[in-house]
Amino acid sequence: NSYCIKTYDKPIKKLQSIVAAGFPLGNILSDDLKYTSGIISSLKGTNDDTTQIQIDAALNPGNSGGPIVDKKKGELVAVAVSVAARRDVLEGINFGIKVSQVKDFLYANGIDNENQKNKNKSKNVSTVLENSTIQILCD
Numbered sequence: 001n002s003y004c005i006k007t008y009d010k011p012i013k014k015l016q017s018i019v020a021a022g023f024p025l026g027n028i029l030s031d032d033l034k035y036t037s038g039i040i041s042s043l044k045g046t047n048d049d050t051t052q053i054q055i056d057a058a059l060n061p062g063n064s065g066g067p068i069v070d071k072k073k074g075e076l077v078a079v080a081v082s083v084a085a086r087r088d089v090l091e092g093i094n095f096g097i098k099v100s101q102v103k104d105f106l107y108a109n110g111i112d113n114e115n116q117k118n119k120n121k122s123k124n125v126s127t128v129l130e131n132s133t134i135q136i137l138c139d
Contacts, residue, residue: 003132013043038056041092
């Protein structure tokens with residue numbers, strides 16, 4: 001049984017504690033959902049992109065599309081999209097699409113996120129993420 005993650009309704013802030021969930025490296029490590037935590041480092045992405053946030057939580061291939069949630073409430077603040085291009089030189093520079101952009105996407109595609117029947121009501125962040133994050137493998 002899968003659930004929807006509640007979206008964060010307050011303005012996101014720098015230094016806000018977050019948890020990112022995903023399947024880094026796909027099934028090479030395991031098919032178990034993995035977590036990484038950190039903070040929101042910046043309210044802008046590359047080239048002052050205001051649709052993204054920068055986080056210091058470690059992201060790897062396989063995290064893309066995964067949720068980035070507020071650590072206390074488990075509510076979606078962003079969706080993981082990319083890491084810094086020069087991984088050999090840079091560390092801790094990763095990006096997510098802001099929840100406001102996710103809401104705009106859902107609205108534009110006729111998806112009613114506010115009245116989802118299966119909204120996860122758990123207060124435990126791990127339970128929220130385990131029940132709402134799935135892995136999709138492509139060959």
